Each structure stands twice: as C-alpha cells, then as structure tokens.
Amino acid sequence: MTISDEQMIHGLTAGDQQRRHYEKELYLQYQYLINEGSRKYHLTHDDSFSAYSDAIVSVINNIIRSSFDHRSSIKTYLIQIFSNKCIDLVRKKTTNKEKVHHGTAEPELLSYLPDKAKGIVEKMVDQQKILAVKQQLETMGEKCREILLLFEDGYTDKEIAEQLQYNSAAVAKTTRLRCLEKIKEKMKHLFTNHE
Amino acid sequence: MNDSLEYIEAYFERELDEAGRQQFEKRCEQDVEFARDVALYITTREAMKLSLAEQKREEWRLLGNESRSNLEAVSGNTADDAALQEEERLEAVPQAPVRKLAIRRWIPYAVAASVLLFVAIYFTDSDRELRKQIASNKQEELMPISPTMGAQDSLEQAKEAYNNQEDEKALRLFRGILQADSTHDQALLYMGHTFWRQKNYDSALHYLDKLSALELSSNKGPYNKALVLLERNQLGDRDTAKKLLQNVVAEKQEGYRRAQGLLDLMK
Missing domain, CATH: 1.10.1740 (Rna Polymerase Sigma Factor; Chain: A)
Structure with missing residues (x-):
C-alpha cells in the first residue's frame, strides 16, 4: 500500500x-x-x-x-x-x-557563516581532516558514537535522552558534548600543526 | 572547554540572537584559535554526517535485500524470473488450439518423462545430501568467536557483538577496524560471516573476496567463499564454488578436508 x-x-x-x-x-x-x-x-x-x-x-x-x-x-x-x-x-x-x-561538496555548516568568516574557517577544513575525524569516530566507544550519530540524525537532546535512557535532556547534552570534546582533544593536532 | 563547544553548537543550531551571532562571526575573523575550534567542529559534524550516511546505506541495503527475498519467497521466483515472465507475457503470441495426440505418439513422451523423473529423483537425493553438508559446514564456520584474553580493543568489542548476535553493532565495529586497516584478516572474515549469517550473500562475498586476495599463511577466505556460493546457488555459483574447493584441496589451504568432502558430494 x-x-x-x-x-x-x-x-x-x-x-x-x-x-x-x-x-x-x-x-x-x-x-x-x-x-x-x-x-x-x-x-x-x-x-x-x-x-x-x-x-x-x-x-x-x-x-x-x-x-x-x-x-x-x-x-x-x-x-x-x-x-x-x-x-x-x-x-x-x-x-x-x-x-x-571525491566527496568534496562543501560542508553544509560552512554556508551558515558570512563570507569573510567563512573564508577564514574554510581554509582550515578539508576532506582529509574530515576522513581522519571520521576514522576517529569509528574507534570511539559505542555510547559516544551512538549519541553523536543520533544528534546528527536530527534527534533532539530530549529524544536522545528518551531513547538512550538518560535522566534528562541536559544529561544527554552534557554527555554528547563530552564526546565531542574527546574528539576535539584527539584531533586538534590536525588543526594546529600545519597552520 | 565545553562552554566553547556549546557556544559553537548554539551558533550552528541557530540558538543565538542577532547580537550573539554577529559577535560569533567577528570572533571567527579575529581570533585564530577560535576559528580553529569552529573548523574542528564543522569537520567533526561533517565526519558524523558521513558515518551516519554509511550506517543508513548499510541498513537500507539489508532492507532492500530483505524485501527482494520476501517477494521471491512469496512468488517462488527470483526477481529476474519475474521480469522475464512479465516480458514473455507481454510478448506472447496468441496460441493455436491444442490438438489431440494419438496414443502411439504418447509413448516417446512417457519414456522421456520416466527418464527425467528418475534423473530428478537421483539428483534431488544427492543434492539434499550436499545441502545438509553445506548447512553443517556453515554452522561450524559461524561458531562463536573466542575472545583474546586480556584484550579490550575494538576487535574484542566487535567479536562480543558478533557472538551476541548484535549484527548491526558488529558490522559497524568491524567496519571501523577495516577503515583503520583495510587488510585486517579477522575483520574481513567476520564481516563476511556476519553478512552470511544474514543471508546477505553479495556483501558476504565482497568481504570474503577481499580476504581471499590477501597473502596469508592460512587463509579461510576461499573455503568460506565456496560455501557462501553453494548456499546462494545462483546460476554459475556451483561451478565457481567447485573450482575454489578444488584449489583449496590442491593447495591444502584452510578447510581442505571439508572441501574434499563437499567435492565428493558434488561428483
């Protein structure tokens, strides 16, 4: 049907x-x-x-x-x-x-920035870095991966909290940001070494 | 630190007011450190998007295969058969009325039918035996994986997920390992096994092919690939499987005794 x-x-x-x-x-x-x-x-x-x-x-x-x-x-x-x-x-x-x-479509979030700011940030984003971060993401713990992908899939923190049984949306958000922070810590060298 | 990420996220989630947005954009222009954090955030979100797309693609691939199998199960035909039948139906020429045959003309048909029946029974029996053997060999191959004592890496997590029949999780974890090392033989084998367990033969063969291409002292790829082909049993699969098994036996590769058993039943 x-x-x-x-x-x-x-x-x-x-x-x-x-x-x-x-x-x-x-x-x-x-x-x-x-x-x-x-x-x-x-x-x-x-x-x-x-x-x-x-x-x-x-x-x-x-x-x-x-x-x-x-x-x-x-x-x-x-x-x-x-x-x-x-x-x-x-x-x-x-x-x-x-x-x-391959895969060089401009990251969607870049388009949120006005031209001048975009020009500066854009130079620091490239496909190799995206793939390196993706690889890092694959090796992260299941919980972190799951929560990050749910967010990327458009679920709100409230919905994530319900699905993954966190006490509240705030807890889900803190956990999610902590996972992002872990990635940032592991990958920040990519953004400092060559600039 | 979290404040900074939270702040960056608030901008991209459009949660900042106009003044806040302008301040954010100015900082991108004037503060290199901050611009780097923003670049890293965008990079991470883009990486998450790629991962998510991959995950969905895999889910839908399985879904597509499943719906195709269901259709085939209901109709008893493969999709190709159905398409062919539809074409034949459309192109069919109106048939002439069937003429009555004289009794004498029945005799050669009756003889041919008897011979065919005998051949069919003979092959059905030997085929049944072969199918039984394939199922049993498959069971042995898909036994739970033994954990490596003391290890706590992603391979162990993947093995655990595989043993717990959490296929999606296992596939994701094995895929992660393969992204770091595309020649990881265990990850290739278990990816193949997980797809095989789901009867997703094409994907199983894809990974077993990759495994077979590796130069290893002991490679389970060819033997497993032959089993998958025999179970799938599409046109040409049996011949390819036979050649693979013959090779496994000739080179005394992993599984050669069982390969010989299967070859005996295929004679």
Missing part, C-alpha cells in the same frame, strides 16, 4: 520508532528508482544505490528540518535530488576527476 505524502511527513516528524518505520517505508516505496538510475544514467547498481540512499537521507533531513517546501510531491522532490546525485556521479566519472574531487 502506498503511503500518502501527508502520512509520510507526519510519520517522519513523529520521532523515534515511528520515524524509523517511515524512513524504511520511504526507502522501499521508491526503491525502483535504483534500477531506473542504473538504466538512465548507465551507472552500476552500487552507484545508483548510493545515489538513491543519499537522496533519501537528504529528503528525510529536509522534511525533519522543515526545509521541504511542499511545492511538489515527495516523489518529485526525491526524483529531483536523486537525478542530481546521479548526474554528479556521472560527471565525476566522465571527467575523471573522481580521485581529486
């Missing part, structure tokens, strides 16, 4: 288990696009699958953060994002710049 856009948005913004359920439903409802992506853009199944997964993540984030403007249906919106991601992949492959440009 197809889930309507209204139901989908309601489910995705309901939090916790409902959200998980609707994320899966959204993925399954349009997964036929993976084959279409392969066919239309001559991508491997794996590449098309990656583009589709990334597109689903974007759609979910935009719905949760209320940046989905409802001007089109979820399906149209998803197809647009998915097509763009497929085209990006095709471009990377055909221009043979994959090695140089």
